[in-house]
Amino acid sequence: MSQVSTVETAIDPVESPLTPDSSGKLGMWIFLAGDAMSFGGLLAGYGALRAGSPDWPVPQEVLGISLTAFMTFLLIVSSLTMVKGLSAIQNGDIKGMIRFLSLTVLGGVIFLGLQAYEWTHLMHREILFTSNPFGDYLFGSTFYIITGFHGAHVTGGVIYLAVLAIRGLQGKLDANNSSIVEIAGLYWHFVDLVWILVFTFVYLI
Amino acid sequence: MSSAHQEPDYMKIFFALTVLTAVEVGIIYLPIGKLAIAIALILLALGKAALVALYFMHLRFEKVGVGIIALTPLFLCTLLIFSLLPDLLGMAHKKQHDQAEKPASSVEQGFNH
Numbered sequence: 001m002s003q004v005s006t007v008e009t010a011i012d013p014v015e016s017p018l019t020p021d022s023s024g025k026l027g028m029w030i031f032l033a034g035d036a037m038s039f040g041g042l043l044a045g046y047g048a049l050r051a052g053s054p055d056w057p058v059p060q061e062v063l064g065i066s067l068t069a070f071m072t073f074l075l076i077v078s079s080l081t082m083v084k085g086l087s088a089i090q091n092g093d094i095k096g097m098i099r100f101l102s103l104t105v106l107g108g109v110i111f112l113g114l115q116a117y118e119w120t121h122l123m124h125r126e127i128l129f130t131s132n133p134f135g136d137y138l139f140g141s142t143f144y145i146i147t148g149f150h151g152a153h154v155t156g157g158v159i160y161l162a163v164l165a166i167r168g169l170q171g172k173l174d175a176n177n178s179s180i181v182e183i184a185g186l187y188w189h190f191v192d193l194v195w196i197l198v199f200t201f202v203y204l205i
Numbered sequence: 206m207s208s209a210h211q212e213p214d215y216m217k218i219f220f221a222l223t224v225l226t227a228v229e230v231g232i233i234y235l236p237i238g239k240l241a242i243a244i245a246l247i248l249l250a251l252g253k254a255a256l257v258a259l260y261f262m263h264l265r266f267e268k269v270g271v272g273i274i275a276l277t278p279l280f281l282c283t284l285l286i287f288s289l290l291p292d293l294l295g296m297a298h299k300k301q302h303d304q305a306e307k308p309a310s311s312v313e314q315g316f317n318h
Contacts, residue, residue, distance in 0.1 A: 052296030
């Protein structure tokens, strides 16, 4: 048993030349930089299609923004509970970490529920992937692709954080390997950051 | 370890993000030009994104190398937008031209008669 814990300490965290913490954190940053390019490409494509369209609807009139403004607020709250969870485990408070991670997961699940409600509502109004009674059909295509891609990220984050909360319950996380929670937090805040941009470009402008 | 730095006041960041979101929603109803609204919204969004990256993601307390990795997609996306500019401006110009053409031709007809 003591052998195992010695090996674990030796492996995690390993200093990387770029971050003072584990190389896992560096790996996450590189992944997020690539992922940001995916979203950047989608948003740039959205801009190009919208600029060339003669009958692009006014997004706020078709989509409504009160629900999505609340969804934005929800993700900001979940980012707050995420950093509180990290602070808790860094101070050795495992129960606090589990509580805050669970709240973050709850925030993500409510976000997904609201997105499902929004999609269903829009589909009832005949705004579909290939048709749109309010103007250019590409409005629907780009909307579902961008918000769907983001929703997939939220789903991934909810699973990721739920797994960490379970590992916390099993006693596998403590102050010594808190970088695992910090790396998950980077992913979750990135999902929040991307939504800030999606909310602005797809709903408000 | 990252806990070496002093923990930022997360509540302040949270309130700033909430207020900026409310400002964003309010700004779209202002009686000013569409372009001015769009520029204000983009600046506000970039400000909010910077707050999340610098404080929630602790970028402010990381080594410069991580900052370079984080800024790379921003740099590449800016290049992407510039490479799309001929398309964006060309199509916007065509749209304006198409819209302007109809009234212009009717004026011409008016003179002829």
